[in-house]
Amino acid sequence: MALLIASNAAFAAPQYGLAMYGNPELPADFTALPYVNPEAPKGGAIVTGEGGTYDSLNPFIQKGNAPWQLRFLMAEGLMGRAFSEPFSLYCLLCETVETDPDRSWVEFTLRPEAKFSDGTPVTVEDVIWSFETLGTEGHGRYAALWGQIETLEQTGPNKVKFSFNVENRELALLVAMRPILKKAYWDDKDFTQSGMDQIPVTSAPYVVSKTEPGMYLELTRNPDYWGKDLPFMRGQANFDTIRFEYFADPSLVIEAFKAGELNAHREFNVQTWEEQYDFPAVTRGDVIKSVIPHQRPTGMTGFAMNARLPQFADWRVRQAMIEAFNFDYINEAQTENKQTRITSYFSNSPLGMRPGPAEGKVLELLAPYRDQLLPGVLEGYELPQTSGRELDRGAMRRALKLMEEAGWTVQDGAMKNAAGAPFTFEIVLKVGDDENQSIIDTYTQMLKQLGIDPKISVVDKAQYTQRMETFDFGMTPVRYGLSLSPGNEQYAYFGEAAADTPGSRNIAGVKDPVVDAMIARMLDATDREGSLAATRALDRLLTAGRYAIPLYAWNESFDAHVKELHYPTPLPLYGDWIMWREMTWYWEE
Incomplete structure (x- = not known):
């Protein structure tokens, strides 16, 4: 008993970091993150391009269209994330962190030197106000966490404690990453209505200095950034200036880079990377082509089918749509077969399902739900092989058979049900999405071979956003970027409750209680092995659920940049991840 008490006391002692499982990899006396150059020079600028425009500088509220980068560049949390580890945090605004073995509560001691950009100290009052305001008036992404906080209280001059009303080990880490804003700045302003005139005051190393919507940010x-000497920040925030140039036509971004208006550009098309990056600056060596590998899950990039609609409620119909999608032919036309395909939601990582039948702990987790599982979950699921010919007769025969099993047959040249109603649906695309438009144009020709003639609607960004929020589509492009530490966000992506919640990320309308059960097991896991098994089981459920037609796997990033821009090595586990360029690269002649 004495040993147990001592163990628990040690666990709840003040710490310098938190990991989802076990302890952080870096020691308490670390001097810098392992993937930065701690001696990186300060200065220079990184200039990249964006399509579209913005009408708000407050990324923390529902109203307006703020540049997405501001969420990550504008504010700091109590702790900062290390992308060299699956999910570990180290103290940033806080000096120490304490929690109990079950993580039913977490307490932070603020650094006395932590200051906002206007020089005023970051206080416990600012922390409490930030959580309350974001949770009740901020963007919807903050509401779920706020609802799981039982109490939020000041426990000392620089101490703040969160207690939770649910069992969820991830919550201690999630509260540590929420942005902290300056309360006094908003005393005479309406937080929910702020746009271009009110820029949130925060403690981050960068502040918004020049704006022109549709032109640049x-x-x-x-x-005077307060944290520049912290070990966690050493070698980060090296540029004097971070600038985003905006273009109404996104296809002009690459042309602006070639013309020298931008000094860094991330390319997403491997064929373009290999064939169009031979302009003079590259041949002279003034522009460098860098290929950045990573170990992140592929996530899901493809075309989601709206399972809420009767047309797509049957898994056999969804499988038929996948069969009819001649990936090899499309890949040849789009990339000359230079791009690999996503095989599952967590492929390219240890979290991905293993080939063949479920085994071991994964089988133990899924077996109790055997009668509820779709074909392929336990046996193993693979995407169909296609011939690469424009008309793949084998794939068409398989698709027709599946449609017939689901109650649809070709009648007078059109796919219809027993009542004679045609099978049709609407594909919704966004203006300027030329690559997906090209793919869909080819795909619809394939569907016509099955007697299916979908409607294609190309809408502007505002309409597209509104239609996605109300799930008003039959099929649409989808992108889920999944991490090496999946957590509560999986409910938002794939949970039953989110399927019918307007504006949620559950685009396909996944409503499977077994999916919810595996997410719960993943979150309840007390070690990495338990979490790994639950995630692999979840991957099987989602992949065999046939909710999306998978496209390309991006297992490496293609970054072109001027020779004065350098990135540090070794590379982080996450590779070219969110704000890696902006925060760890540096300028050196």
Whole structure:
């Protein structure tokens, strides 16, 4: 008993970091993150391009269209994430963190030197106000966490404690990453209505300095940034200026890079990367082509089918749509077969399902639900092989058989049900999405071979957003970027409750209680092995659920940049991840 008490006391002692399982990899006396150059020079600028425009500088509220980068560049949390580990945090605004073995509560001690960009100290009052305001008036992404906080209280001059009303080990880490804003700045302003005139005051190393919607957005490094000497920040925030140039036509971004208006560009088309990056600056060596590998899950990039609709409620229909999608032919036309295909939601990582039948702990988790599982979950699921010919007769025969089993047959040249109603649906695309438009144009010709003639609607960004929020589509492009530490966000992506919640990320309308059960097991796991098994089981459920037609796997990033821009090595586990360029690259002549 004495040993147990001592063990628990040690666990709840003040710490310098938190990991989802076990302890953080870095020691308490670490001097810098392992994937930065701690001696990186300060100065220079990184200039990249974006399509579209913005009408708000507050990324923390529902109203308006704020540049997505501001969520990550504008504010800091109590702790910062290390992308060299699956899910570990180290103290940033906080000096220490404490929690109990079950993580039913977490307490932070703020650093006395932590300051906002205007020089005022970050206080416990700011922390409490930030959580309450974001949770009740902020963007919907903050509401779920706020609802799981039982109490939020000041426990000392620089101490704040969160207690939770549910069992969820991830919550201690999630609260540590929420943005902290300056309360006093909003005393005479309406937080929910702020746009271009009110820029949130935060403690981050960069502040918004120049703006022109539709033209550019510029952030400048604060020379008085309070945390520049912290071990966690050493070798980060190296540029004096971070600038985003905006283009109404996204296809012009690459042309602006070639013309020298931008000094860094991330390419997403491997064929373009290999064939169009031979302009003079590249041949002279003034522009460098860097290929950045990573170990992140592929996530899902493809075309989601709306399982809420009767047309797509039957898994056999969804499988028929996948069969009819001649990936090899499309891949040849789009990339000359230079791009590999996604095989599951967590492929390219240890979290991905293993080939063949479920075994071991994964089988133990899924076996109790055997009668509820779709074909392929336990036996193993693979995407169909296609011939690469424009008309793949084998794939068409398989698709027709599946449609017939689901109650649809070709009548007078059109796919219809027993009542004679045609099988049709609407494919919704966004203006300017030329690559997906090209793919869909080819795909619809394939569907016509089955007697299916879908409607294609190309809408502007505002309409597209509104239609996605109300799930008003039959099929649409989808992108889920999944991490090496999946957590509560999986409910938002694939949970039953989110399927009917307007504006949720559950685009396909996944409503499977076994999916919810595996997410719960993943979150309840007390070690990495238990979480790994639950995630692999979840991967099987989602992949064999046939909710999306998978496209390309991006297992490496293609970054072109001027020779003065350098990235540090070794590369982080996550590779070219969110704000890696902006925060860890540096300028050196």
